[in-house]
Amino acid sequence: MTKKYDVVIIGGGPAGIFTALELVEQTNMSIMLIEKGKDIDRRKCPIRDNGGACKSCLVCNMVCGLGGAGAFSDGKLTLSGEVGGWLPDYLGNAETKSLIKYVDNIYLKFGASNKLYGVGEEVEELERRSSLVELRLIPVPIRHLGTERCQSVLKTMRDHLKSRINIKLKTAAAKVMVNEGKVSGIETEDGDYYECQYLVLAPGREGSEWLSNQAKRLNLTMHNNPVDVGIRVEVPSAVLESITNVLYEVKLEYLSRNFNDRIRTFCMCPGGEVIMESTGGAEPVVSVNGHSYAEKHTGYTNFALLVSTSFTKPFHEPIAYGKYIARLANILSGGILVQRWGDLIEGRRSTPHSIARGMLQPTLKSAIPGDLSFVLPYRHLTGIIDMIQTMDKLVPGVASRHSLLYGVEVKFYSSRLQLNNRLETEIRNLFAIGDGAGVSRGLIQASASGIVAARAILRSHG
Secondary structure (H helix, E strand, O other): OEEEEEEEEEOOOHHHHHHHHHHHHHOOOOEEEEOOOOOHHHOOOHHHHHOOOOOOOOOOOOOOOOOOHHHHOOOEEEOOOOOOEOHHHHHOHHHHHHHHHHHHHHHHHOOOOOOOEOOOHHHHHHHHHHHHOOOEEOOOOEEEOOHHHHHHHHHHHHHHHOOOOEEEOOOOEEEEEEEOOEEEEEEEOOOOEEEEEEEEEOOOHHHHHHHHHHHHHOOOOEEEOOEEEEEEEEEEHHHHHHHHHHHOOOOEEEEOOOOOOEEEEEEEEEOOEEEEEEEOOOOOEEEEEEEOOOOOOOOEEEEEEEEEEOOOOOOOOHHHHHHHHHHHHHHHHOOOEEEEHHHHHOOOOOOHHHHHHOOOOOOOOOOEEOOHHHOOOHHHHHHHHHHHHHHHHHOOOOOOOOOEEEEEEEEOOOEEEOOOOOOEOOOEOEEEOOHHHOOEOOHHHHHHHHHHHHHHHHHHHO
16 A cells, blocks of 8 residues: 655654644644554553563553653653753754743643742752762753653643544554655555655654664664663652752763763652563563652652763664663563662672562562672673762762662663754655654653754745
8 A cells, every 4th residue: 555645754752743743833734643552542551550570562552652652751841952862963052942942832832730840049059069979960940740741741732633644553664765865755564655755753762773774774874872771779759859859850970980981860750660661673672761750659769870881983783782781681580670779789689588678669569689780781880889879978868778779771862863953864855853863862852853853844845
């Protein structure tokens, strides 16, 4: 079957949705959005709801489906170009700032919270205290939606779009088709072909490997972002509430003593829970993540510690490297490992007995007690230990012997295509946006990248 559209968008996450939102407001072009997962209302994870080990579904409902991984994220809108992606590299700081404000107003229009964290005099004092212990605090304005409200906002966007564009769900893209240096269409795994003038690739982190393979097939230039590998830490909410009450998302950076690696906190979830997600493909892996809610509070706070490592040539497989590390944890545990900080420091593995006796009980009930030193490279593990001990000077209790460490967390946005300031690839009218393209690593910049692609299409289309 062959059909023709003006624009085809691959991926129904925030990047793809915002591309569509901008286009339908400005033009009557024919638009199709293709998403390999289910609709937001039908995305259920039986393991998350009922417990047990992850079954590594071929299409993971936690990261695939309309709304993307963002639909099940804790919905933090980070209103700064300094974190959350690389848009300033393409657009410059001033244009990125303006675009973030534009995107924020769209989220507000569709139901985002008016409350803003990360502003006020208290922020400066937290910056000062952080600098005294060699931590760099990056204060950013943040809106927190919560997982349930994030889904509500995305559903409202879906309802706004569904009568204006063709949304094709449970359909996986297979091949990008090109004719004489210009995109011509997309072939799906079902064997259907959709001809188009403009093709926007927004496959999300879960689809980054697919996008990388397409780039190789089409001889597109690829660049490596730093590879982010690490763990998720879980502590009582009281340990961090002096700073999360002010900032909500605490962005701390640290340079490790032994290797001078950049280590950062990521996706802090006050009152949240640790979850797992499956990254599909031919060889799926299970990694760890975190959520927090607008209305429900667990009494725990979790956050990721990620070590950013840049590799030089001939290394060119950052996604494969991240999957390799995650697979080690999967081999040892069948899913996600959890270890008490006290056990790690004393050089012993955690056991079900030691976890049960601890003051903290894992919010991820299916995590298997074990030893993270069998998984993480020495360079990464020593840096993470250094970071936790340093954070404990700022907020005592992070390095409690009862704190829980889950592994591993890997962010699959390490491959970046060669793009111009329109986020267009070396193939004419082929755009690559969002986390999967290595352009962003969060809701706001992913959404903003969709606006960039849509405006470029509108200018080209006249």
